[in-house]
Amino acid sequence: KAGVTQTPRYLIKTRGQQVTLSCSPISGHRSVSWYQQTPGQGLQFLFEYFSETQRNKGNFPGRFSGRQFSNSRSEMNVSTLELGDSALYLCASTHDILYNEQFFGPGTRLTVL
Amino acid sequence: QKEVEQNSGPLSVPEGAIASLNCTYSDRGSQSFFWYRQYSGKSPELIMFIYSNGDKEDGRFTAQLNKASQYVSLLIRDSQPSDSATYLCAVKGGGADGLTFGKGTHLIIQP
Numbered sequence: 001k002a003g004v005t006q007t008p009r010y011l012i013k014t015r016g017q018q019v020t021l022s023c024s025p026i027s028g029h030r031s032v033s034w035y036q037q038t039p040g041q042g043l044q045f046l047f048e049y050f051s052e053t054q055r056n057k058g059n060f061p062g063r064f065s066g067r068q069f070s071n072s073r074s075e076m077n078v079s080t081l082e083l084g085d086s087a088l089y090l091c092a093s094t095h096d097i098l099y100n101e102q103f104f105g106p107g108t109r110l111t112v113l
Numbered sequence: 114q115k116e117v118e119q120n121s122g123p124l125s126v127p128e129g130a131i132a133s134l135n136c137t138y139s140d141r142g143s144q145s146f147f148w149y150r151q152y153s154g155k156s157p158e159l160i161m162f163i164y165s166n167g168d169k170e171d172g173r174f175t176a177q178l179n180k181a182s183q184y185v186s187l188l189i190r191d192s193q194p195s196d197s198a199t200y201l202c203a204v205k206g207g208g209a210d211g212l213t214f215g216k217g218t219h220l221i222i223q224p
Contacts, residue, residue: 043201043214088156105156
């Protein structure tokens, strides 16, 4: 069974731009969570989607948003990029009905210049 | 605010010995507990999860949970150089909560 896929793997943007990251969960998984990982703050929860609905949200500004499609694929968007948004963005997939273990994708490395 | 604390290390253990990694958490309502391994430049990989008090063994790995003390640990028996990585402890509350992660313990297995 294929794992979680994320695209793109690497991205370079400049301040003020916006970016959209994509995540395809493991087949059959209905929940997708997004995390930001930085050397200083570690892994921090952004938001979780289940059946196209945001179920929970972490403590990030409104510039960070996401959505989930009917096939469970998810996107997250960051608007008006800041230098501090440079990070590894990780998507995690969960079956959610049978079990709630989260499996991570390879991540998208975002660099904001 | 939910917090998960880990000793950042580095924790240096000789090859073949037992590596012991510890984690404490602040939220008494936490229900699920996970250990992830993360190699440098890679994403976290789930290696153990535990939901009930006591021990859970899987191969060379044993997770231990003590909810009364709000303490989770991971033991790695017969440590190998390939076990050298950062180990992240993650905790989930009841309901639709995201995972709260510790900052991780850097483990070094010395050949």
